Amino acid sequence: MQRFIAVRVLQSVMALVVMSMIVFGLARISGNPIDVMLPIEAEKEDYARLEQHWGLDKPLHVQYYIFIKKALQGDFGESLKYQGKSAMSLVVERLPATLELAGFALLISAILALPIGVLAAVAKGSSMDTAAKIIALLGQSLPAFWLGIVLMWIFAVMLDWLPSSGRGGLKHLILPAITLGWFQVAVIMRLVRSSMLEVLDSEFVKLARVKGIPEWKVVWKHCLRNASIAPLTVFAIIAGSLLTGSVVTETVFTWPGVGLLVVDAVRSRDFQVVQAVVILFAGIFILCNLLVDILYAYLDPRIRYQ
């Protein structure tokens, strides 16, 4: 087990290093940020002065070394667009909004997906099962950005029930959370269904039935508890797609979170902010993967010896 954990931790660190190199390299090819900051009539000395100020005159590997050293301390430099603010402070400022949205989306998708998945498995082949299949198919086929606009059009423009954009109370949260959670519903539901089918077929469920335990208790207590291990393990995938999905959803609803920040930063070539966001998100994503792998190996010893 210790060996397994050590190997997986090493792999995760490697993935993070590669990601940081890609981000660092790409941010540097994306063009000289000084061009964006200075007016056209700027003198050569102005360029030199600014380059020195931002450390852009040093060789690349030195820049990368400095970048990593500072990144480990959570320092990604000052934002180019919002002068005087550090990139990390901008991200930290926006993080609560994104977490609020992602958490609510996860809640909505779990509330919807668990019962539908269980019912679809219990009544396999029925119209309930077909309906679940259709929901799963739609979940995979609907583009999130378009779903957001459709919801906005129906509930904000035509019916005028909910606000169309921005952050505020619970009312502002509903449409973006549904948009973001929609795809997860399909993913979680399919997993719950397939693992429920497996559990329903097992010996201890037959025993529970033979013992005369009411069917609802067999399904919702004995089966669901055992079937929820598999969905738990895709939590990493779900957390990852919630974080990256927030980029699209926040753009649609102008939700003031990290996703909107990074899209704005990409457009205005503010690469300090892009680096901070991408590395942070990639870190969270890779960490979730790692935790789940370890959890899974702990729960299922066969994995450790593969």
Add this chain to the structure above:
Amino acid sequence: MPQLTTTRTLPWYAAPWFIESWHKVRRYPLIPIALLLFLLVIPAMFAPVVSPHDPHIGSLSSRLTPPFWQDGGTMEHILGTDKLGRDMLSRIIYGARISLTVSLIAIFVGGIIGTVLGLVAGYFGRRTDAVIMRLVDISLALPTILLALVLVAAVGPSFGTVITVLIVLLWARYARLVRGETLAIKELDFIARARVAGASPARIMFKYIFPNVVNSLIVLATLQVGYVILLESSLSFLGAGLPRAEPAWGVMVSDGRELIVTAWWVSMFPGIAIMLTVLSLNLLGDWLRDHLDPKLRNL
């Protein structure tokens, strides 16, 4: 004397003939294929002939014309026009061409890279395998959209960059799939015999192993076309995909976002086009998987 009846008598509760033939029809993926042909392939191939107007040029005098069934709509612009007076139907038809070209090129190139690396990793094993599979793991652990945003922002939006982004994101799945199958196939007797007969590793990989993974590759590629079209249109929507002047579906939905109060059709029709295309591709992919390669169930 044996009875030689040719008609079989059905019990009264059997399904009538039309239900039975419907079940026969349902065994073939007619609806997704018809939708695909109707929406994607034929318009894409014959875009200049089929589309009623030029997708790039509009007249400002007829801007934001609603679709024909609404007040102010005309039969000239069946699905209305956008804010520059460009015909929506023509733009959607050209959008099909763009989506199809971009995703097919990306999947083809990504598939070739992934297949070759997968074959090499599976066949040679050891170091080679370890290195390639670490690359696969890393590539699959990268957050897709963020990586694409950074890549496109670095080089600017164009066809080339979008296709490159998609290839970078796609190859790993093919490599993993092919490597797994190669590991199983290379243990079989006919590979050992080929080796004894003196076949080179390249010949064994491409002549003997490759034909056995083609089915899985076709299934994966079909399942991915829908995903790639979604990804490409999401990127275009974010302004990090195809150039804004192109009639790509994602760009069109993005154009319509700010017009949602006054002109709903600008964002609705391209979105419906994306949805129906991806839906029919997914249905077709599921069907292919069930019939060609049922072991890929959890793909």
